[in-house]
Amino acid sequence: DQQVKQNSPSLSVQEGRISILNCDYTNSMFDYFLWYKKYPAEGPTFLISISSIKDKNEDGRFTVFLNKSAKHLSLHIVPSQPGDSAVYFCAATSKTYDKVIFGPGTSLSVIP
């Protein structure tokens, strides 16, 4: 039973436009959420995170939104650049959980 879901396996966006990657979770104990980016032949790298006490966190072109009542978060990339083409993993954890649970990933292609 997947506790973190990313229902879109892939997404294609034009350069300069907004990319929106979605993530849903089922475990209400999760209170900290992270996004990781992965290029081929490399390990995932941390991108941005959000605590459950916030509903938005912004870092440059990347913004993460959290809707706790819907158990949903999204990552917005504006403007999208070809170098953003990668697999994006949503992840969740909590203070009492001792492990980070990842979603299956969404492959983003930004077309020049």
Added chain:
Amino acid sequence: KAGVTQTPRYLIKTRGQQVTLSCSPISGHRSVSWYQQTPGQGLQFLFEYFSETQRNKGNFPGRFSGRQFSNSRSEMNVSTLELGDSALYLCASSTPGPSEKLFFGSGTQLSVL
């Protein structure tokens, strides 16, 4: 600071064999986690070690095991390899805390023939 180092980068084994993968965490990081990545399944949590103790384990059979040494280096072992064990195995280290920001190595790509 050096990043997380995983060796070897690539491995080819045959069914029934066993394999040991190695991970050296970032200096000062005492927590090491292992993940299996397969297409469509994302990163599946295997186990996590902290100060030589396994703190958490994922839903993998007992053929998958691991350990952590006093210098925080970690190894994972897979015995009696099956074709379905072919995957990218990723190690991540972190400083313990509520954020649990993980720093990943480049992984070991295991192919079982």
